[in-house]
Amino acid sequence: MPVESSAVEPESKSQSESESEFVTVRRHGDDGVVELVLDRPGAMNAVSTAMARAIGTACAALAADPSVRVVVVSSAAERAFCVGADLKERNTLSDAELVRQRPTTRGAYGGVLELPVPTIAAVHGFALGGGFELALACDVIVADETAVVGLPEVSVGVIPGGGGTQLLPRRVGAARAAELIFTARRVEAAEALSLGLVDSLVPAGTDTAEALALAARMAANSPVGLRAAKRALRLGHGMDLAAGLEIEDAAWRTVAFSGDRAEGVAAFNEKRRPNWPGR
Secondary structure, three states: OOOOOOOOOOOOOOOEEEEEOEEEEEEEOOOOOEEEEEHHHHOOOOOOOHHHHHHHHHHHOOOOOOOEEEEEEEEOOOOOOOOOOOOHHHHOHHHHHHHHHHHOOOOOOOHHHOOOOOEEEEOEEEEOHHHHHHHOOEEEEEEEOOOOOOOOHOOOOOOOOOOOHHHHHHHHHHHHHHHHHHHHHOOOHHHHHHHHOOOOOOOOOHHHHHHHHHHHHHHHHOOHHHHHHHHHHHHHHOHHHHHHHHHHHHHHHHHHHHHHHHHHHHHHHOOHHHHHOOO
Protein backbone atom coordinates (compact mmCIF):
# COMPACT_ATOMS: atom_id res chain seq x y z
CA MET A 1 0.00 0.00 0.00
CA PRO A 2 2.54 2.63 0.77
CA VAL A 3 3.77 4.20 -2.42
CA GLU A 4 1.19 6.78 -3.38
CA SER A 5 0.74 6.72 -7.10
CA SER A 6 -1.07 8.52 -9.83
CA ALA A 7 -4.63 7.52 -10.63
CA VAL A 8 -3.92 7.91 -14.34
CA GLU A 9 -5.33 4.90 -16.16
CA PRO A 10 -3.59 2.98 -18.93
CA GLU A 11 -4.43 3.68 -22.52
CA SER A 12 -6.60 1.18 -24.35
CA LYS A 13 -4.82 -2.05 -25.23
CA SER A 14 -5.21 -4.73 -27.84
CA GLN A 15 -7.01 -7.83 -26.67
CA SER A 16 -5.00 -10.87 -25.63
CA GLU A 17 -6.83 -14.04 -24.67
CA SER A 18 -8.99 -12.25 -22.13
CA GLU A 19 -8.71 -8.80 -20.76
CA SER A 20 -10.55 -6.58 -18.35
CA GLU A 21 -9.60 -3.11 -17.25
CA PHE A 22 -6.52 -3.51 -15.01
CA VAL A 23 -5.97 -7.27 -15.51
CA THR A 24 -4.97 -9.32 -18.56
CA VAL A 25 -5.06 -13.12 -18.66
CA ARG A 26 -2.68 -14.59 -21.19
CA ARG A 27 -2.22 -18.26 -22.11
CA HIS A 28 1.21 -19.52 -23.13
CA GLY A 29 0.95 -22.43 -25.53
CA ASP A 30 -1.21 -25.42 -24.73
CA ASP A 31 0.64 -26.68 -21.64
CA GLY A 32 -1.65 -25.03 -19.09
CA VAL A 33 0.62 -22.10 -18.20
CA VAL A 34 -1.42 -18.94 -17.72
CA GLU A 35 -0.10 -15.46 -17.01
CA LEU A 36 -2.20 -13.14 -14.85
CA VAL A 37 -0.89 -9.69 -15.71
CA LEU A 38 -1.45 -6.77 -13.33
CA ASP A 39 -2.21 -4.17 -15.96
CA ARG A 40 -2.59 -0.68 -14.54
CA PRO A 41 0.82 0.67 -15.53
CA GLY A 42 -0.13 4.34 -15.33
CA ALA A 43 -0.56 3.92 -11.58
CA MET A 44 2.24 1.34 -11.09
CA ASN A 45 -0.52 -1.20 -10.46
CA ALA A 46 -1.83 0.56 -7.37
CA VAL A 47 -4.81 -1.56 -6.32
CA SER A 48 -8.01 0.44 -6.56
CA THR A 49 -11.41 -1.03 -5.78
CA ALA A 50 -11.98 -1.72 -9.47
CA MET A 51 -8.61 -3.40 -9.87
CA ALA A 52 -9.16 -5.53 -6.75
CA ARG A 53 -12.49 -6.64 -8.19
CA ALA A 54 -10.81 -7.50 -11.51
CA ILE A 55 -8.12 -9.58 -9.79
CA GLY A 56 -10.71 -11.49 -7.76
CA THR A 57 -12.86 -12.15 -10.82
CA ALA A 58 -9.89 -13.34 -12.89
CA CYS A 59 -8.72 -15.66 -10.11
CA ALA A 60 -12.18 -17.17 -9.73
CA ALA A 61 -12.25 -17.96 -13.45
CA LEU A 62 -8.76 -19.49 -13.35
CA ALA A 63 -9.61 -21.59 -10.29
CA ALA A 64 -12.65 -23.01 -12.08
CA ASP A 65 -10.74 -23.87 -15.28
CA PRO A 66 -9.43 -27.47 -15.20
CA SER A 67 -7.05 -26.78 -18.10
CA VAL A 68 -4.97 -24.38 -15.98
CA ARG A 69 -1.87 -26.04 -14.52
CA VAL A 70 0.32 -23.14 -13.34
CA VAL A 71 -0.35 -19.41 -12.94
CA VAL A 72 2.31 -16.70 -13.22
CA VAL A 73 1.36 -13.35 -11.68
CA SER A 74 3.28 -10.63 -13.52
CA SER A 75 3.19 -6.88 -14.12
CA ALA A 76 2.73 -4.67 -17.15
CA ALA A 77 4.19 -1.69 -15.26
CA GLU A 78 7.80 -0.86 -16.06
CA ARG A 79 8.88 0.31 -12.62
CA ALA A 80 6.82 -1.88 -10.32
CA PHE A 81 5.21 -5.21 -9.71
CA CYS A 82 2.58 -3.47 -7.59
CA VAL A 83 2.88 -0.54 -5.18
CA GLY A 84 -0.04 -1.66 -3.02
CA ALA A 85 -3.31 0.08 -2.31
CA ASP A 86 -4.36 3.13 -4.29
CA LEU A 87 -3.84 5.73 -1.57
CA LYS A 88 -5.39 8.50 -3.65
CA GLU A 89 -8.62 6.55 -3.88
CA ARG A 90 -8.32 5.47 -0.25
CA ASN A 91 -8.08 9.12 0.83
CA THR A 92 -11.50 9.84 -0.71
CA LEU A 93 -13.33 7.03 1.09
CA SER A 94 -15.41 7.57 4.18
CA ASP A 95 -15.14 5.09 7.03
CA ALA A 96 -18.37 3.44 5.87
CA GLU A 97 -17.12 3.20 2.29
CA LEU A 98 -13.84 1.68 3.48
CA VAL A 99 -15.77 -0.99 5.38
CA ARG A 100 -17.84 -1.76 2.28
CA GLN A 101 -14.68 -1.96 0.15
CA ARG A 102 -12.97 -4.46 2.45
CA PRO A 103 -14.57 -7.68 1.08
CA THR A 104 -13.55 -6.67 -2.45
CA THR A 105 -9.97 -6.07 -1.35
CA ARG A 106 -9.84 -9.34 0.55
CA GLY A 107 -11.25 -11.07 -2.51
CA ALA A 108 -8.25 -10.01 -4.59
CA TYR A 109 -5.60 -11.29 -2.18
CA GLY A 110 -7.63 -14.35 -1.25
CA GLY A 111 -8.24 -15.11 -4.91
CA VAL A 112 -4.50 -15.43 -5.58
CA LEU A 113 -3.87 -17.31 -2.33
CA GLU A 114 -6.64 -19.83 -2.98
CA LEU A 115 -5.73 -20.71 -6.56
CA PRO A 116 -5.64 -24.53 -6.54
CA VAL A 117 -2.63 -24.77 -8.85
CA PRO A 118 1.02 -23.72 -8.35
CA THR A 119 1.51 -19.97 -8.57
CA ILE A 120 4.65 -17.97 -9.29
CA ALA A 121 5.09 -14.21 -8.80
CA ALA A 122 7.36 -12.46 -11.31
CA VAL A 123 8.57 -9.38 -9.45
CA HIS A 124 10.51 -6.36 -10.63
CA GLY A 125 10.72 -2.86 -9.22
CA PHE A 126 8.53 -1.97 -6.27
CA ALA A 127 6.48 -4.70 -4.57
CA LEU A 128 5.30 -2.90 -1.48
CA GLY A 129 2.45 -3.35 0.97
CA GLY A 130 -0.43 -4.99 -0.81
CA GLY A 131 1.81 -5.50 -3.81
CA PHE A 132 4.20 -7.65 -1.82
CA GLU A 133 1.22 -9.40 -0.25
CA LEU A 134 0.07 -10.47 -3.74
CA ALA A 135 3.54 -11.95 -4.26
CA LEU A 136 3.48 -13.61 -0.82
CA ALA A 137 0.19 -15.24 -1.76
CA CYS A 138 2.04 -17.13 -4.51
CA ASP A 139 3.94 -20.36 -3.92
CA VAL A 140 7.22 -19.13 -5.41
CA ILE A 141 8.59 -15.60 -5.96
CA VAL A 142 11.02 -14.92 -8.81
CA ALA A 143 12.51 -11.43 -8.53
CA ASP A 144 14.88 -9.49 -10.73
CA GLU A 145 17.73 -7.29 -9.56
CA THR A 146 15.57 -4.15 -9.52
CA ALA A 147 13.12 -5.55 -6.98
CA VAL A 148 12.37 -3.66 -3.76
CA VAL A 149 9.97 -5.39 -1.40
CA GLY A 150 8.44 -4.62 1.97
CA LEU A 151 5.38 -4.15 4.14
CA PRO A 152 5.48 -0.46 5.14
CA GLU A 153 1.84 -0.19 6.27
CA VAL A 154 2.56 0.92 9.84
CA SER A 155 4.30 3.99 8.40
CA VAL A 156 0.91 5.24 7.15
CA GLY A 157 -1.10 4.20 10.19
CA VAL A 158 -2.46 0.80 9.18
CA ILE A 159 -1.23 -2.80 9.17
CA PRO A 160 -0.66 -5.33 6.39
CA GLY A 161 -4.22 -6.38 5.60
CA GLY A 162 -3.80 -8.59 2.55
CA GLY A 163 -2.34 -11.54 4.41
CA GLY A 164 1.06 -10.08 5.21
CA THR A 165 1.00 -10.62 8.98
CA GLN A 166 0.26 -14.31 8.39
CA LEU A 167 2.17 -15.10 5.20
CA LEU A 168 5.44 -13.33 5.98
CA PRO A 169 6.12 -15.26 9.24
CA ARG A 170 5.49 -18.48 7.34
CA ARG A 171 8.28 -17.49 4.96
CA VAL A 172 10.91 -16.00 7.21
CA GLY A 173 9.92 -16.80 10.81
CA ALA A 174 8.13 -14.76 13.44
CA ALA A 175 11.04 -12.60 14.65
CA ARG A 176 12.24 -11.62 11.17
CA ALA A 177 8.69 -10.85 10.08
CA ALA A 178 8.17 -8.69 13.17
CA GLU A 179 11.33 -6.70 12.47
CA LEU A 180 10.34 -6.08 8.86
CA ILE A 181 6.75 -5.13 9.63
CA PHE A 182 7.51 -2.99 12.71
CA THR A 183 10.29 -1.03 11.02
CA ALA A 184 8.31 -0.66 7.75
CA ARG A 185 11.58 -0.87 5.87
CA ARG A 186 12.03 -1.58 2.20
CA VAL A 187 14.36 -4.41 1.25
CA GLU A 188 16.35 -4.44 -1.97
CA ALA A 189 16.72 -7.52 -4.13
CA ALA A 190 20.00 -9.04 -2.87
CA GLU A 191 19.00 -8.78 0.79
CA ALA A 192 15.49 -9.99 -0.03
CA LEU A 193 17.01 -13.17 -1.45
CA SER A 194 19.28 -13.66 1.56
CA LEU A 195 16.35 -13.26 3.97
CA GLY A 196 14.10 -15.63 2.03
CA LEU A 197 11.65 -12.89 1.04
CA VAL A 198 12.07 -14.05 -2.57
CA ASP A 199 13.10 -17.45 -3.87
CA SER A 200 15.34 -16.64 -6.81
CA LEU A 201 17.10 -13.58 -8.17
CA VAL A 202 17.49 -13.10 -11.92
CA PRO A 203 18.98 -10.38 -14.14
CA ALA A 204 17.03 -7.16 -14.55
CA GLY A 205 14.21 -7.43 -17.02
CA THR A 206 14.05 -11.24 -17.03
CA ASP A 207 11.68 -11.92 -14.12
CA THR A 208 8.66 -12.76 -16.26
CA ALA A 209 10.60 -14.89 -18.74
CA GLU A 210 12.27 -16.82 -15.92
CA ALA A 211 8.98 -17.28 -14.09
CA LEU A 212 7.32 -18.57 -17.26
CA ALA A 213 10.19 -21.00 -17.85
CA LEU A 214 9.82 -22.30 -14.29
CA ALA A 215 6.05 -22.56 -14.80
CA ALA A 216 6.59 -24.64 -17.94
CA ARG A 217 8.77 -27.07 -15.99
CA MET A 218 6.06 -27.40 -13.36
CA ALA A 219 3.27 -27.74 -15.94
CA ALA A 220 5.03 -30.71 -17.56
CA ASN A 221 4.00 -32.74 -14.52
CA SER A 222 0.68 -34.33 -13.62
CA PRO A 223 -2.17 -31.79 -13.29
CA VAL A 224 -3.82 -34.03 -10.69
CA GLY A 225 -0.54 -34.37 -8.83
CA LEU A 226 0.16 -30.64 -8.89
CA ARG A 227 -3.22 -29.75 -7.40
CA ALA A 228 -3.06 -32.48 -4.76
CA ALA A 229 0.49 -31.57 -3.76
CA LYS A 230 -0.45 -27.90 -3.40
CA ARG A 231 -3.48 -28.81 -1.31
CA ALA A 232 -1.36 -30.94 1.03
CA LEU A 233 1.34 -28.27 1.31
CA ARG A 234 -1.10 -25.48 2.08
CA LEU A 235 -3.45 -27.32 4.42
CA GLY A 236 -0.72 -29.11 6.34
CA HIS A 237 1.45 -26.08 7.00
CA GLY A 238 1.48 -25.17 10.67
CA MET A 239 -0.28 -28.32 11.83
CA ASP A 240 1.34 -30.88 14.05
CA LEU A 241 3.06 -33.71 12.19
CA ALA A 242 0.34 -36.30 12.77
CA ALA A 243 -2.39 -34.01 11.44
CA GLY A 244 -0.22 -33.00 8.50
CA LEU A 245 0.39 -36.60 7.58
CA GLU A 246 -3.35 -37.26 7.57
CA ILE A 247 -3.80 -34.37 5.13
CA GLU A 248 -1.03 -35.78 2.98
CA ASP A 249 -2.67 -39.21 3.03
CA ALA A 250 -6.00 -37.75 1.93
CA ALA A 251 -4.26 -35.95 -0.93
CA TRP A 252 -2.43 -39.16 -1.87
CA ARG A 253 -5.73 -41.00 -2.14
CA THR A 254 -6.99 -38.47 -4.68
CA VAL A 255 -4.09 -39.25 -7.01
CA ALA A 256 -3.29 -42.90 -6.29
CA PHE A 257 -6.21 -44.20 -8.38
CA SER A 258 -6.28 -41.44 -10.97
CA GLY A 259 -5.75 -41.63 -14.70
CA ASP A 260 -2.68 -39.45 -14.27
CA ARG A 261 -1.09 -42.02 -11.96
CA ALA A 262 -1.75 -44.83 -14.43
CA GLU A 263 -0.35 -42.78 -17.32
CA GLY A 264 2.67 -41.66 -15.32
CA VAL A 265 3.66 -45.22 -14.44
CA ALA A 266 3.06 -46.41 -18.01
CA ALA A 267 5.11 -43.58 -19.49
CA PHE A 268 7.97 -44.30 -17.10
CA ASN A 269 8.01 -47.98 -18.00
CA GLU A 270 7.76 -47.22 -21.73
CA LYS A 271 10.46 -44.52 -21.52
CA ARG A 272 8.30 -41.80 -23.06
CA ARG A 273 6.82 -38.49 -22.02
CA PRO A 274 3.45 -38.80 -20.29
CA ASN A 275 0.26 -37.67 -21.97
CA TRP A 276 -1.61 -36.61 -18.86
CA PRO A 277 -5.38 -37.11 -18.93
CA GLY A 278 -5.70 -34.61 -16.06
CA ARG A 279 -8.12 -36.70 -14.05
